[in-house]
Amino acid sequence: MCPIWPMHLVVLYLLALCPLWVLCQALPTLSAGFQPADLTLNMNEYSDVNVTLTGLTPEFIVGDGIALRTADPHVAFIEEHTYQLTESDINEGKWSGSFKVLGNFLGRTEVLVAAVRGGSERLANGTLPVTIVRPQRVIDTVFTSSVATFVSLIFINFGCAMHWPTVKEVIKRPVGPAIGMLGQFLFMPLMSFGLGFLIFPNNPAMRLGMFFTGVSPGGGASNIWTFILGGNLNLSLAMTSISTLASFGFMPAWLFSLGQVVFRNANIVVPYTRIATFVIGLIVPLSIGLAMQKYTPRLAAFMVRILKGFSTTLLLFIIVFAIVTNLYIFELFTWEIIVAGMGLPWLGYGAGYLLARMFRQSHPDSLAISIETGIQNTGISIFLLRYALPQPEADLTTVVPVCVAIMTPVPMTCIYVYQKIKACIESRRQHTKIIDEDLQIPDSPKLRVSVIDK
Numbered sequence: 392m393c394p395i396w397p398m399h400l401v402v403l404y405l406l407a408l409c410p411l412w413v414l415c416q417a418l419p420t421l422s423a424g425f426q427p428a429d430l431t432l433n434m435n436e437y438s439d440v441n442v443t444l445t446g447l448t449p450e451f452i453v454g455d456g457i458a459l460r461t462a463d464p465h466v467a468f469i470e471e472h473t474y475q476l477t478e479s480d481i482n483e484g485k486w487s488g489s490f491k492v493l494g495n496f497l498g499r500t501e502v503l504v505a506a507v508r509g510g511s512e513r514l515a516n517g518t519l520p521v522t523i524v525r526p527q528r529v530i531d532t533v534f535t536s537s538v539a540t541f542v543s544l545i546f547i548n549f550g551c552a553m554h555w556p557t558v559k560e561v562i563k564r565p566v567g568p569a570i571g572m573l574g575q576f577l578f579m580p581l582m583s584f585g586l587g588f589l590i591f592p593n594n595p596a597m598r599l600g601m602f603f604t605g606v607s608p609g610g611g612a613s614n615i616w617t618f619i620l621g622g623n624l625n626l627s628l629a630m631t632s633i634s635t636l637a638s639f640g641f642m643p644a645w646l647f648s649l650g651q652v653v654f655r656n657a658n659i660v661v662p663y664t665r666i667a668t669f670v671i672g673l674i675v676p677l678s679i680g681l682a683m684q685k686y687t688p689r690l691a692a693f694m695v696r697i698l699k700g701f702s703t704t705l706l707l708f709i710i711v712f713a714i715v716t717n718l719y720i721f722e723l724f725t726w727e728i729i730v731a732g733m734g735l736p737w738l739g740y741g742a743g744y745l746l747a748r749m750f751r752q753s754h755p756d757s758l759a760i761s762i763e764t765g766i767q768n769t770g771i772s773i774f775l776l777r778y779a780l781p782q783p784e785a786d787l788t789t790v791v792p793v794c795v796a797i798m799t800p801v802p803m804t805c806i807y808v809y810q811k812i813k814a815c816i817e818s819r820r821q822h823t824k825i826i827d828e829d830l831q832i833p834d835s836p837k838l839r840v841s842v843i844d845k
Contacts, residue, residue: 420446420516421444421445421446421447421504421506421513421515421516422444422445422446422515422516422517423442423443423444423504423515423516423517423518424442424443424445424517425440425441425442425502425517425519426440426441426442426443427440428519429519429520429521429522430492430519430520430521430522431521431522431523431524432467432492432493432494432521432522432523432524433494433523433524433525433526434494434495434496434497434523434524434525434526434719435493435494435495435526436493436494436526437491437492437493437494438491438492439489439490439491440489440490440491440492440502440519441487441488441489442459442487442488442489442490442502442504442519443485443486443487444457444485444486444487444504444506444515445484445485446484446485446515447476447480447481447483447484447485447486448484451476451481451506452476452481453475453476453477453478453481454475454476455475455476455506455507455508456473456474456475456476456506456507456508457473457474457475457476457486457488457504457505457506457507458472458473458474458504458505458506458507458512459472459473459474459490459502459503459504459505460472460502460503460505461492461500461501461502461503461521462500462501462503463498463500464495465495465496465498466494466495466496466497466498466499466500466521466523467492467493467494467495467500467521467523468492468493468495469490469491469492469493469502470490470491470493472490473507474486474488492519492521494521494523495523496523496719496722497523497524497525497719497723497783497786497787498522498523498783498787499520499521499522499523499783500521500523501518501519501520501521502518502519502521503515503518504517504518522782522783523783524782524783524786525719525782525783525786528716530716531716534712534713534716537708537712538708538709538712539672541705541708542672542705543672543675543676544676544701545615545676545698545701545702545705546614546672546673546676546677546680547676547677547679547680547683547694548680548694548695548697548698548701548702549614549618549624549628549676549677549680549698550676550677550678550679550680550681550682550683550684551680551681551683551684551691551692551694551695551698552618552624552680552694552695552698553624553625553628553677553680553681553684554625557625558625558628558629561625561626561629562629565633566750566752567623567626567629567630567747567752567756567759567760568626568629568630568633568634570743570746570747570750570752570760571609571630571633571634571743571760571763571764572633572634572637573746574739574742574743574746574760574763574764575608575609575634575763575764576606576634576637576638576641576645578739578742578743578746578764579605579606579735579739579764579767580602580605580606580645580649582605582735582738582739582742583601583602583604583605583606583735584601584602584605584649584653586601586731586734586735587599587601587602587653587731590727590730590731590734591727591731595653596780596784596787596788597727597728597731597788597791598653599650599653599776599779599780599788600772600776600788600789600790600791600792601731601735601791602645602649602650602653603646603650603772603775603776603779603792604735604767604769604772604791604792604795605735605767606641606642606645606646606650606772607638607642607767607768607769607771607772607775608631608634608635608637608638608642608666608669608767608768608771609630609631609634609635609763609764609766609767609768612706612709612766612799612800613627613630613631613762613763613766614627614628614631615702615705615706616706616762616766616800616803617758617759617762617763618698618699618702619699619702619703619706619803619807620758620762620803620806620807620810621755621758621810622755622756622758622759622762623753623755623756623758623759624759626755626756626759626760627759627762627763628677630759630760630763631673631763632670632673632674634763635666635669635670635673636670638666639663639666642666646775665770665771665774666771669768669771680694706800710797710800713796713797714797717793720789720790720793723787723790724790724794728790728791728794729794729798731791731794731795732791732794732795732797732798733798733801735767735795736765736766736767736795736798736799736802737765737798737802738765739761739764739765739766739767740761740762740764740765740802741761742764743757743760743761743762743763743764743765744757744758744760744761746760746764747760747761762803765799766799767792767795767799769792769793769795769796772792773789773792773793776788776789776792777789
């Protein structure tokens with residue numbers, strides 16, 4: 392038995408508690424209180440915050456520091472973040488001050504307070520939650536209004552160019568629309584669901600953004616690209632109308648089945664009003680164009696002549712304006728976001744075209760089905776995210792449909808450039824052939840006789 396038993400137990404306890412006692416003497420327990428208790432800021436704005444630090448004991452000395460910082464300076468940061476204790480602060484046992492929090496980028500963070508002595512610091516109990524959101528800007532309203540106006544005008548042009556007997560034939564034998572529906576409302580939702588789990592295994596919000604994009608109906612840009620690339624415009628218009636109407640039933644079915652698996656806590660709301668608005672915005676301009684065909688044929692013919700140039704200009708306008716107004720969102724781009732943005736539309740193009748060719752559709756019809764399958768109405772998916780998630784998570788997850796919208800025209804643009812280069816080369820060859828034929832010596836009978844006489 393130990394000769395100092397049980398005193399050795401007391402010695403061991405003292406040795407174990409001694410470092411903790413020294414630490415408590417060096418940096419006593421502190422508590423921080425903030426006014427306001429939580430903070431929500433717009434990007435590039437700031438707010439004044441009052442802070443009170445209690446728990447200052449006589450162990451503190453004049454010159455000890457009080458440091459304030461945010462957990463994520465990329466989201467928000469503090470201008471003046473270091474203060475020195477005075478003798479009056481120590482005598483009162485608390486320190487009070489104010490500081491400015493500047494919102495930098497979308498997200499959530501918190502303000503931390505720490506006591507600093509020498510090279511060590513001790514965090515105070517209590518933090519200030521900070522949320523940075525995107526402000527409502529005039530340029531966003533201008534962009535949305537201008538795009539809606541131009542798209543309405545171009546659908547009037549489509550109405551002028553539409554061949555109604557062909558549309559009736561498509562409706563009577565809806566092979567193309569049926570193939571498009573299969574790709575749009577079966578392949579795309581399942582693919583977006585699978586890709587979401589593959590690319591974002593630990594981020595349910597991003598998976599929700601991916602899935603919402605996949606279950607949306609086809610977008611109006613599909614008709615523009617189909618016309619520009621030489622696809623069947625009548626089939627494309629019929630498919631867009633049918634798929635948009637069908638989305639009233641298919642979207643709720645997917646959102647309340649697989650959508651609940653993706654994100655169980657999301658407040659999922661089906662945007663029936665927005666879909667109905669899109670349907671009206673599609674049908675009314677087309678009807679005006681059809682009426683112009685009947686009552687003002689000369690004006691309708693002029694509208695058809697300018698359609699291709701107008702369509703190209705509109706696409707360039709949408710792409711450039713969308714990038715300029717949403718430059719901030721490029722900071723959220725990662726390799727996962729880029730892969731998701733490319734994967735969804737590009738796989739849709741490929742699957743739609745292969746499926747159409749399997750059912751022996753012509754190239755113009757297959758091209759229309761491919762484009763209709765791959766192009767999604769990202770506006771509806773962004774609208775869904777705004778309702779399903781709180782801010783700033785709603786804006787953060789819109790990076791997925793925004794990236795999809797940016798990556799969607801890339802293959803179509805490449806095909807368009809290829810078509811232009813090919814047409815230019817063929818035109819030059821044809822021109823060269825005509826010149827060569829003009830330079831050939833004519834085979835004259837008189838010339839043959841003169842040669843024989845000699």
